[in-house]
Amino acid sequence: MIRVGIGYDIHRLAQGKPLVLGGVAIPYELGFVAHSDGDVLCHAIADALLGAAGLPNIGVLFPDTDPAFKDADSLKLLSKVVDVLKEKRSIPVQLDANIIAQRPKIQPYIQAMRTKIAQCLHIPVESVSVKPRTNEEVGPEGRGEAISAQVVLLITTEGP
Numbered sequence: 001m002i003r004v005g006i007g008y009d010i011h012r013l014a015q016g017k018p019l020v021l022g023g024v025a026i027p028y029e030l031g032f033v034a035h036s037d038g039d040v041l042c043h044a045i046a047d048a049l050l051g052a053a054g055l056p057n058i059g060v061l062f063p064d065t066d067p068a069f070k071d072a073d074s075l076k077l078l079s080k081v082v083d084v085l086k087e088k089r090s091i092p093v094q095l096d097a098n099i100i101a102q103r104p105k106i107q108p109y110i111q112a113m114r115t116k117i118a119q120c121l122h123i124p125v126e127s128v129s130v131k132p133r134t135n136e137e138v139g140p141e142g143r144g145e146a147i148s149a150q151v152v153l154l155i156t157t158e159g160p
Contacts, residue, residue, distance in 0.1 A: 022113025
C-alpha cells in the first residue's frame with residue numbers, strides 16, 4: 001500500500017543560536033529558537049512520515065517538556081522516527097520539500113542536506129528533493145524572523 005504524508009514546521013530566529021537545516025550546520029548570525037536544535041526540515045519530514053503511517057506527531061514522540069530532548073540533534077530524532085516506521089513495516093520512498101527563508105541563501109547547502117536525509121531515510125539521494133524558496137519579503141520568513149519547511153512524501157506499508 002502507498003501512503004502520503006505532509007509535514008510543516010516553523011521556528012523563529014535569534015542571535016547566538018546555531019542554524020541547522022536537514023542536518024547541515026549553516027554559518028549565519030541567527031539560529032533557531034527551539035527546545036531541540038530546531039531543524040525545521042527534519043521536523044517537517046518526521047511529521048510527514050508519522051502522518052503517512054497514521055501515527056501521532058513529533059511532539060508526542062519527543063515532547064519539548066522532556067529535558068532529554070533539550071538541544072537534541074533533529075537528524076537523530078528523524079532516524080528514530082524511521083525506526084518506528086520500520087517496526088510498522090513502513091518505509092519511505094520519495095520526499096519533496098520546500099525550505100522557506102529570505103536569508104541566508106540555502107542553495108549552497110542543498111546537496112549536503114539531500115545526502116544526509118537520503119542516508120537517514122535509507123533511500124537514494126535521487127528520491128529526495130529539497131528546494132529553497134524565499135517568501136518575497138512577506139511574512140515572518142520574508143522579514144528574516146523565521147524559517148519554515150514544507151514536506152510531502154510517500155511511504156510503502158504492508159499494513160492497512
